[in-house]
Amino acid sequence: MSRPTGDRSPRALVGGAPRATYVLRFDGRGLTAESGQSIAAVLWNAGILAWRTTREGGAPRGAFCGIGSCYDCLVTVNGRPNQRACLVPARAGDTVTTQEGTGRADLAV
């Protein structure tokens, strides 16, 4: 357990390798996704912490609660707005775009 910091990573901790990796498009950029990761995890892995702006202040936001309760991580996936990035699994071929304001919500509450 006394390995230097450089060797420590989530992957080193749990071992193994993803079954597949693929590219997810985010605002025109290609990001590497490992099969099974949520969209939020793919974005965090690429060092991206914000992928929407708020309705009032236009402030940047990303994942906060990580478990689907805060709705701060809303994102547009394949043209469908208001998806919780922390819950939605990333799939090969997905196109994710920054969501501005309401993303034209059809939310009932």
Add this chain to the structure above:
Amino acid sequence: MPTSPSDPSSPERAVSGPAVPDLAVVGAGPAGLAAAVTAARLGLRVALLDAGERPGGQFYRRPAPGLGAERPEALHHQWAAFATREAALRAHESAGRITYLPAHHVWTVVPDGGRWTLHAVAGPEERSVTLRASSVLLATGAYERQLPFPGWTLPGVVGAGGAQAMLKGGLVLPGKRVVVAGSGPLLLAVAGSLAAAGATVPAVVEAASYTAYAGRLPALLRNPGKLAEGAAYGSALLRHGVRLLTRHAVTEAHGRGRVEAVTVARLDGDWRPLPGTGRRIPCDAVAVGHGLVPQLELATALGCATRPGADGTVALELDAGQRTSVPGIWSAGETGGIGGAELALTEGELAAFSLAGRPAPAALVRRRARLRAFAGAMAAAHRPGEGWTGWLREDTDVCRCEEVPAGRIRQATRDLGARDARTVKLLTRAGMGWCQGRMCGPAVAALAGETSSAAGAAPDRRPLSCPVPLRHLAELPQDPH
């Protein structure tokens, strides 16, 4: 609904199967999973619904199978307790005793002629699903309590449990240098996992003082396992060079576009920041949480009675058999008061015995009493002091969804006479957004001068436990009362 891509004409799918199950369990965390497999073993037909894709809830969250982790248990304590129950779940599923429905978010439970009907949205397509059952066990767990501070909406400030969930589930970290802050024993676990996974944790900033435990030695001494767990976390932190600052809080996060540093200040006994004690710690992420809040909306919508907890949250009032005050509705785990995974497993099993009409094994009853005593001691030690609002600035957003700053909430209480969170909500829209007050509820209540010891300490009432496509609401039968 032009902007809804899902097909509004898709028929409602009923999954009640050939026979109405004896029991529907909502939540497949430690409590719900233990309850479902024990009830199935005792002969009940069970439907187990969970919003998540895999069983395990918050504690036993693990990498998705596609991530190919060889040692998922490296991120967990007590993995075997989960593995045996998951194996039992699969066996009961094959034998047709349990119908397991992952990715089913139950948004309401309604009485239905002596039985219950559960309404859920299923899968990414948000399909509407209904299910009937003779009795219901609510094991919906908890979410994190968040107390706002200036800068807490900056990207890079994330929930402590949220960071843990993202690490366990997606093998990712929010940053390289992560300050862990807030209050409660979860912080130690989170700091330990982040450090083990390669993050530098310059400090764990704990608002309470661990000496608060000293007055509660009896409960601690009855829980040697918990002490050992604490010691294990402590030594892991030491090994990774993590500093534990008690009686301190992050009073501001700094950065443009994302976190670059935090100010950490000393607190007095009431959690009021002491002037002149602030110092900056550079970091690129902050994992913050001030304990957990029982998730009760399904229960309170059914009218289940609640009680105030020692940590200032509201939990369900349950009897020795885990029954709520509403006949036919049981509950187990964090919904009955925050107490950890081991207690959740114990209560799930107890609930199953009572649901099956069997006497509870004495060892289970004793274990619950011991763990509840420990939970009570912990809850009291980490209850937020009233002075925490001293670190809010007038322009600090309290409600993240509706972007309502502290100043506007204070104005509502000072100038417009609001005395409770409900009135503040109506006047300011704080708590009316997407999350329905889950993130700002405790903070708004504190700013409105509500204390949980007050008689009016009722949990937030949310009509639905998650946003529901309007077309599903339209399908709901009229109020059966």
